[in-house]
Amino acid sequence: MASCWQVTGKQGFLIAPEPVTDPLPFLSNTMRSAVGEIMDVASCLPQLVAEGRCREACLALPIPNFSGSDVILDERAAERLHQAYAFLSNGYLWQPGEEPTRQLPRTLAIPFVQLSARVKRPPTLSYTNTQLANWRRLDPAGEIAVENIKAVQMFQPLPDEEWFWVLHIVIEARGAPAVVAGTRLVQAAKLNDIDQIERQLEIIRSGLETIIELAGRMEEGCRPEVYYETLRPFLFAHPDGVVFDGVQAFGGKPQTFLGQTGAQSALIPAICASLGLRHARSELTTYLETVRAYMPEPHRRFVAGLDGQVVRDCVSSTVSQNSVRTLYNSCIEKVVEFRRLHLGLAANYIASRMDNPRGTGGTDFMRWLKHMTRETTEQML
Ligand code: HEM
Incomplete structure (x- = not known):
């Protein structure tokens, strides 16, 4: 059976054909009542966070055993569960009004680690949870468009949060033709097929234009100060590492992860790879390589398999x-235009609001986002 993370021309890197919002029908009978309780709490997370009751609710959860290979019968149901635990865990660690904690209780830690083994990604919140698998259509036959998409899982009852997720989701879908064109471009270059190269470059340029236009709509629904003050705090991994109570494999030692970031999206990396864009080895490229471990495995392989040097x-x-x-x-100019616009978003939503700005992965992101933009410009032919 095809993986739900297969890259498609219609949806790109978004989960296919769509997320499973209710995992219960895909579980063995014995699991359903415990998991039903957990999903009820995950669905109420925005209210629990708003009322300061997230920790209390998480501590009272049952601990189902997700480790058997025949327990969850669908890959997308495993993703929905992983997403629920990722949101509950960060809700628990960063509950507003409480001292942050690095101690994840066994009710979250044990099942989250089991589910992470199943989805082959670290037990921490990532772009896959917040965007790639976080959507449902209002009209089931309708397009993936801002008017037709709702987020499945949220931290808070705030339209700004939903807009932030939804806009990225729509960008992923509308950028999909450029991703597929990228693979065709590399093939065409291997055959030295100039007509085909032109056709695919046109699709890539138009895809980038759409991405830029959509990214420029961020402020329409997500206020920078609301993002910075209320959503961003949930996106961090604890800088000193998280202690997973009851997880024997970790032996009580804190586990360090990177925070959630758009850098975990394969969209821009795939387009850049197909154009043969490269960046000199630095702290920045190391960071970008590290965040690949947070992408679904087929996406890591997809990007790694794209080498557009032949195109250049x-x-x-x-x-x-x-x-x-x-x-x-x-096309390179469009990548530069995206990176300039993106730099503006990073400045407006984050850097202008703090001294010594650091990204959710701890990097001096303004310096390196600028550096990447400059290096992109230098790669015009
Ligand atoms: C308000 C909106 C946004 C903010 C505040 C923001 C912030 C950031 C920050 C701070 C980084 C540095 C990495 C880190 O520290 O973890 C980053 C990287 C990145 N973001 Fe965003 N971002 C936003 C929107 C987007 C959008 C719409 C996309 C489109 C997919 C995107 C894609 C990327 C990519 C691909 C990188 C890696 C650097 C690159 O290739 O240029 N971001 N973002």
């Missing part, structure tokens, strides 16, 4: 016409 070689070769080179450079 083909475009810069003497036989290729000037129009191809111009088209290729216009």
Whole structure:
């Protein structure tokens, strides 16, 4: 059976064909009542957080055993459960009005680690939980568009939070044709098929234009101060590591993870890889490689398998016409335009609000986002 993380031309890296919102039908009978209780708490998380009762509710949860291979019968149901625990865990660690804690209780720690083994990603909140698998359509036959998508799981009852997730989700879907065009571009370059190269570069450029247009709509529904003050605090992993109570494999030692970030999306990395864009080895590229472990495994392989150096070689070769080179450079310009716009978002939503800004992964992100933008500009042919 095809993985739900197979990359498609319609939805790109979003879970396919759509997320399972209720995992109960995909569980063995013996699990259903305990998991039903957990899903009820996950669905009420925004209210529990708002009322300061998240910790109390999490401590009272049952501890189902998700470790057997025949316990969860659908990959997407395992994702929904992983997502529920990822949100509950960060809700628990960062409950507003309480001292932050690094101690995850056994009611969350044991099942979360079992589910993480199943989905092959770390037991921490990631972009996969918050965006790739966090949507449902209002009209089941309708498009993945801002008017037709709702988030499945939230931290707080705030429209700004929902807009933040939904806009990224729509960007992933609308960027999908550019991702598929990227794989075709590399193939066409291997065959030196100039017509096909032009066709795919046009799709990539138009995909980037759509991504830029959508990303520019962030403030329409997500106020920077609301993001910074109320949503961002939930996205961090504890800097000193999290202690997973009752998880023998960790032997009581704190486990350190990176916080949730858009850098865990494969969309821009895939487009850049297919264009053959490279960045000099640095603290920044190491960080970007590390965050790949937080992507679904098929996406890591997808990006790793895309090498657009052949595209650059083909475009810069003497036989290729000037129009191809111009088209290729216009794609690079669009990547630069995205990165400039994105830099503005990072400044407005985060950096301008704090001294010595650090990203959820702890990096000096303004410096390196600028650096990446500059390095992209330098790769015009
Ligand atoms: C208010 C909106 C946004 C803010 C505040 C924001 C913030 C950040 C920050 C601080 C980083 C540095 C990484 C880190 O510290 O973990 C980052 C990286 C990144 N973000 Fe965003 N981001 C936003 C929207 C988006 C959108 C809409 C996308 C589109 C998919 C995106 C894609 C990326 C990518 C691909 C990176 C890695 C750097 C690169 O390749 O240019 N972000 N973001």
